[in-house]
Structure formats: structure tokens, C-alpha cells
Amino acid sequence: MEKKILFKYIDDPLQVNIDTYMSHGGYKAWEKVLKSMKPAEVIDEMKKSGLRGRGGAGFPAGMKWSFIPKDSPKPRYLVCNADESEPGTCKDRVLMEHDPHAVVEGMAIAAYAIGSHQAFCYVRGEFAYPAAMMEKAIDEAYSKGILGKNIFKSGYDLEMVVHTGGGAYICGEETALLNSLEGERGMSRIRPPFPAIEGLYGCPTVVNNVETLAVVPQVINMGAEWYAAIGTEKSKGTKIFSLSGHIKRPGNYELELGTKLSYLMNDLGGGMLDGHKLKAIIPGGSSTPFLLPNQIDTPLDYESLAAAGSMLGSGAVIVIDERTCMVWVIERLIHFYKHESCGKCTPCREGTGWLEQLIGRIEAGEGQQGDLEKIDSICDNILGRTICPLGDAAVMPIQSALKLFRDEFQYHIDNKKCLVKTEFEFK
Amino acid sequence: MILKEKAVAEIKSRMVRYPHRKSAILPALTVAYRQEGHLSPALYREIAKIIEVPYIEVAEAASFYTMFPKEPVGKYLIQVCHNISCALLGADSLIHYLEEKLGITKGETTPDDIFTLISVECLGSCATAPMMQINDKFYENLTREKVDRILEELREQARNGKENTV
Numbered sequence: 001m002e003k004k005i006l007f008k009y010i011d012d013p014l015q016v017n018i019d020t021y022m023s024h025g026g027y028k029a030w031e032k033v034l035k036s037m038k039p040a041e042v043i044d045e046m047k048k049s050g051l052r053g054r055g056g057a058g059f060p061a062g063m064k065w066s067f068i069p070k071d072s073p074k075p076r077y078l079v080c081n082a083d084e085s086e087p088g089t090c091k092d093r094v095l096m097e098h099d100p101h102a103v104v105e106g107m108a109i110a111a112y113a114i115g116s117h118q119a120f121c122y123v124r125g126e127f128a129y130p131a132a133m134m135e136k137a138i139d140e141a142y143s144k145g146i147l148g149k150n151i152f153k154s155g156y157d158l159e160m161v162v163h164t165g166g167g168a169y170i171c172g173e174e175t176a177l178l179n180s181l182e183g184e185r186g187m188s189r190i191r192p193p194f195p196a197i198e199g200l201y202g203c204p205t206v207v208n209n210v211e212t213l214a215v216v217p218q219v220i221n222m223g224a225e226w227y228a229a230i231g232t233e234k235s236k237g238t239k240i241f242s243l244s245g246h247i248k249r250p251g252n253y254e255l256e257l258g259t260k261l262s263y264l265m266n267d268l269g270g271g272m273l274d275g276h277k278l279k280a281i282i283p284g285g286s287s288t289p290f291l292l293p294n295q296i297d298t299p300l301d302y303e304s305l306a307a308a309g310s311m312l313g314s315g316a317v318i319v320i321d322e323r324t325c326m327v328w329v330i331e332r333l334i335h336f337y338k339h340e341s342c343g344k345c346t347p348c349r350e351g352t353g354w355l356e357q358l359i360g361r362i363e364a365g366e367g368q369q370g371d372l373e374k375i376d377s378i379c380d381n382i383l384g385r386t387i388c389p390l391g392d393a394a395v396m397p398i399q400s401a402l403k404l405f406r407d408e409f410q411y412h413i414d415n416k417k418c419l420v421k422t423e424f425e426f427k
Numbered sequence: 428m429i430l431k432e433k434a435v436a437e438i439k440s441r442m443v444r445y446p447h448r449k450s451a452i453l454p455a456l457t458v459a460y461r462q463e464g465h466l467s468p469a470l471y472r473e474i475a476k477i478i479e480v481p482y483i484e485v486a487e488a489a490s491f492y493t494m495f496p497k498e499p500v501g502k503y504l505i506q507v508c509h510n511i512s513c514a515l516l517g518a519d520s521l522i523h524y525l526e527e528k529l530g531i532t533k534g535e536t537t538p539d540d541i542f543t544l545i546s547v548e549c550l551g552s553c554a555t556a557p558m559m560q561i562n563d564k565f566y567e568n569l570t571r572e573k574v575d576r577i578l579e580e581l582r583e584q585a586r587n588g589k590e591n592t593v
């Protein structure tokens with residue numbers, strides 16, 4: 001079912017103003033936390049809520065916060081990941097544009113929970129407007145004494161800065177993001193050490209997605225039990241799904257986890273665009289394996305999507321109809337991953353280049369017998385052998401397409417043309 | 428100095444917000460790009476001096492980030508998303524349409540230096556595809572009619588000699 005927690009006030013154009021935000025109960029959670037909760041209690045509450053990271057990996061938020069060493073003499077940092085660049089994903093932008101104070105408040109609470117006095121929001125460079133909305137919200141919060149020194153007379157200080165990127169998908173990967181924030185090239189770091197131990201400037205750091213942080217105030221206000229009662233046994237709460245592609249009503253929809261994919265596509269999305277037949281669905285952003293039409297009733301939660309052979313990922317549902325050539329889809333995606341590879345490790349840097357060449361020549365009608373086996377082998381040699389998950393992200397949709405639509409790829413090679421080909425026209 | 432006083436002041440005010448000055452490199456590149464429309468070694472040198480880091484560190488960072496053109500572009504940089512959600516709704520035909528309307532091919536600038544056309548990866552507007560970014564602004568749910576109107580308005584603005592607002 002649709003359930004609006006993050007999106008409760010998303011249609012109110014005044015929600016971006018601090019006064020309106022506060023009239024809706026905004027910053028109450030921040031005040032409560034500062035005045036009456038110890039950091040450990042905040043972390044406990046997050047653990048009990050079952051909230052998992054919404055940036056893609058689904059790691060439990062409370063547990064991540066608890067990894068920050070309690071006794072480290074170094075400063076700690078909280079970083080909000082607003083790099084949003086996984087193809088299909090466009091939800092964090094909506095939160096920053098329409099409810100930026102929720103993000104600020106969530107960041108503040110998370111910072112307090114880990115003992116951080118300095119938080120950063122890393123916004124992808126192209127998001128000039130969302131970044132400006134975040135800066136405005138932060139300025140307003142400072143002017144009301146909600147950020148800065150001695151907040152709510154609690155003695156707690158917190159500085160918050162918006163940092164904008166330079167157009168690199170890899171900077172969404174948390175260690176690349178930290179390098180980028182330090183003024184370096186945005187290349188991933190080898191783990192361990194994990195950011196919780198050695199993150200920004202070598203100090204303990206938590207990186208969380210915008211959507212993860214934006215719901216934190218609600219969890220504090222309403223309580224962990226309330227939040228944990230929403231969703232399924234293991235996938236708690238709501239999640240924003242970005243619905244795009246061949247669908248009648250694309251958009252961002254907030255659903256209780258465990259809601260059926262068919263409900264999102266048909267009841268909310270209005271069904272297939274122009275009545276065409278469904279061919280495939282990417283359920284969690286371009287890095288996740290495809291689902292087939294007979295899997296349309298899969299519940300949208302971490303476990304069910306894993307059982308269906310895919311992933312919840314960032315919640316970007318991309319709908320593909322029967323007119324679409326899957327070789328063409330995969331060519332688009334591998335071009336992206338090749339372009340965005342940071343180049344630090346060989347399997348990803350070279351492998352994505354070879355894959356792009358091979359898939360490109362099949363799509364161009366120049367494929368040769370044996371190309372599919374070559375692609376299989378390159379994929380096998382990238383998967384699990386790279387410094388960061390971008391390599392896996394590049395391979396997963398390819399392996400999935402070769403498994404589910406192998407005939408279509410073979411047809412391309414045998415006949416030097418597409419099995420189905422539509423030049424999609426914009427209106 | 429290429430950077431105007433206002434730009435230098437902004438870089439300085441951003442720099443002091445970080446525990447380490449090097450973090451100001453990317454914000455400084457952004458400020459420089461907003462003023463000039465593209466980056467250049469001369470700008471790296473100025474930024475390096477303001478932030479007090481070696482020139483090479485600024486140049487190195489700049490070379491990594493594709494969002495900043497390194498060569499002059501037209502007054503309006505049109506970036507069409509060619510990634511999957513947009514492609515499914517006709518991004519390729521949008522690019523062709525723009526090529527025809529502007530009389531250039533992707534990667535080129537119109538002879539009057541008003542428009543440069545390129546295509547880019549996903550811009551986080553997938554549910555409002557197809558889309559394009561022109562300088563800092565997003566244009567979504569594009570139709571032929573909308574594109575015609577947008578280009579017309581921008582041409583008009585360029586004719587009236589409005590300042591470059593990347």
C-alpha cells in the first residue's frame with residue numbers, strides 16, 4: 001500500500017520554509033534528542049526500528065552508527081550521501097527540493113548519535129537547485145539556533161555544510177565520496193579500514209543516504225515500535241520507489257515495504273504505457289538483475305526481491321515493454337558503467353571497456369560467434385574481484401540479461417540485426 | 428585575474444567551512460565554472476593560490492570531474508540525458524531533434540556560440556523523462572513543443588545580452 005511518512009507534506013509548497021516545517025512538528029525530534037536522550041539511546045532506538053539504509057545496500061542504520069568507536073580521540077563526521085546517480089533513481093532529489101528540513105533534522109540527529117560536531121551533505125554537482133534548497137534550509141536552521149553553537153541550550157554544537165560534486169557516479173560509493181570530499185579525485189578506497197574507523201580525513205565517519213536520514217526524525221517522534229510495525233518481518237518501514245520507463249504514470253511513490261510490484265505498476269503507475277506488453281522490469285536501479293512479467297507480484301522488500309533473483313537496491317523501478325531490444329538496453333548500461341569506472345582496479349577498468357566493445361559490436365550487427373561466451377567469461381572475472389561494488393554493478397544486469405534473454409543476443413549475432421527494434425520517439 | 432572579486436570571496440567563504448582547506452578544491456572549481464562556463468589551467472592556478480594548495484592538486488582533481496567542460500562552450504550548454512529511463516522514452520530522438528534544430532551534431536557548438544549540445548549520463552530525473560539540463564536548470568517531460576519554446580526563449584535571452592548564468 002501507499003503510505004506517506006517521508007512524503008506526508010511533500011505536496012505542500014511551503015514545507016521548504018522552516019516555520020511551516022516546524023508547524024508540522026519539525027525539529028521536535030532534534031530537540032527531544034538533545035534534551036532528553038543519550039547518544040546510545042538514540043542508536044538503540046534506531047536499532048529497534050529496524051531501519052535499513054536506503055542508498056542501495058540496505059545495511060541497518062542503527063548498527064552502522066554503533067560501529068563508531070566510543071573512545072576515539074579523533075573528531076567524528078556524519079556525511080549525507082546525496083550523490084543520487086544510479087540510473088532510474090530520482091527520489092533523494094525530491095526530498096531535498098520539497099522537504100529539505102527533514103534531511104537536515106535527520107542529519108543532526110545522526111550526528112549527535114555518533115558524537116559528531118560536523119556534518120556534510122554531499123550533493124551531486126548537477127543538482128544545483130536541490131543543493132540550494134539544502135543550503136537555504138541549513139541557513140534557516142542556523143538563524144533559529146537549531147544548528148551552530150549550544151543548540152537548544154544543550155551545550156551541543158553542530159556545524160553543517162553542503163558540498164557539491166563534479167558529475168561522477170562513483171562519488172556515490174561511500175569511500176570515493178570521502179576522497180572527493182577531501183578534495184581528491186573521486187576514487188574508491190580499499191576496505192578495511194571501514195569509514196566507521198577511518199573515514200573522512202582519517203576519522204570515524206558514518207555515511208548515510210538522504211532517504212535513510214530523512215525518516216530518522218519520524219522514528220524518534222513516533223517511536224521505534226511504531227516504525228517497526230510498518231512493513232514486513234525483516235524489511236521495516238516505507239521506501240520511496242522511483243517508477244520510470246514504459247509506464248503510464250511515472251513518478252516517485254512511497255510504499256510500505258512488502259507491497260506488491262504489481263500494485264506500484266498498475267494501481268499507482270496506471271499500467272503499461274500505450275497498452276504495450278511488459279517485457280522486463282529492473283526493480284532496484286540499473287545495477288540490479290531483471291525481473292520477468294511473471295514476477296510482477298513480487299513483494300517489494302529486501303528479502304522477496306533477493307528470492308526473486310534481484311535486489312531492492314535504490315528502489316528505482318524501470319519498466320521495459322515488448323518493443324525494446326535487450327541488447328540495446330544492455331549497451332546503454334555498459335556504456336554508463338565504463339564511463340563511470342574510476343579506473344583504480346584492472347578488472348573493472350579494463351573489463352567494462354571490453355564488455356562495452358563486445359556488446360557494442362553485437363548491437364551494431366557485427367557480433368561474432370563466441371562473443372557471448374567471451375562476455376560470460378569477462379563478467380566472471382570482474383564479479384567479486386574489484387575494490388568497490390561498481391564492478392559488480394556493471395556485471396549484474398549483463399549476466400541477468402544473458403540468462404533471461406540469451407536467445408535475443410544470439411539472434412543479434414546470427415542475423416546481424418535486432419529481434420525487435422523500436423526507435424523510441426519523444427512526443 | 429580571471430576570477431571576479433565575488434567569485435574569490437565565495438571561494439574563501441566556502442573554504443573556511445572545512446577542517447582542511449583541500450576540501451575547497453571542488454567547491455572552488457564549481458564557482459569558477461559558474462563564472463566562466465568552462466575550466467582552464469589559468470583558473471587552476473588562481474584557485475591554487477587562493478586555497479594555498481599546489482597547482483597540481485587542483486589540476487588533478489579537475490581532470491577527474493566530467494561535469495566541468497575544459498574547453499569553451501556556447502553560452503548555453505545543453506546536456507541531454509541518454510541513459511536508460513530517458514532512452515526508453517525517446518532520448519535519442521530528442522538528441523536528433525536538437526541536432527536538426529540547431530544545425531549541429533552532438534559535441535558541437537552553434538556558429539553564433541549560443542548553444543553547445545552534448546549527451547550525458549542519468550541526471551536523476553528518470554521519472555520525468557526525457558529531460559535535459561541547460562546550464563544549471565533541468566527541463567523535464569520534454570516534448571517537441573516544449574523544446575521549441577525553450578530554445579526560442581534562450582535565443583531571445585542571448586540576443587538581449589543577458590549575463591552568462593551557468
Ligand SMILES: Cc1cc2nc3c(=O)[nH]c(=O)nc-3n(C[C@H](O)[C@H](O)[C@H](O)COP(=O)(O)O)c2cc1C
Nearest residue numbers: 053054055081083084085172173174208209212389
Ligand atoms: C557505484 C556506487 C554508487 C553508489 N551511489 C550511491 C548514491 O548515489 N547514493 C547513496 O546514498 N548511496 C550510493 N551508494 C551506496 C553507498 O556506498 C553507501 O552504501 C550508502 O550511501 C550508505 O547509506 P545507507 O546505509 O543509508 O544506504 C553507491 C554505491 C556504489 C558502489
Ligand code: SF4
Nearest residue numbers: 342344345348386388
Ligand atoms: S570497481 Fe571500478 S569503480 Fe570501483 S574501485 Fe575498481 S575501477 Fe574503481
Ligand code: FES
Nearest residue numbers: 508513550552553
Ligand atoms: S535516465 Fe535520464 S535522468 Fe535518469
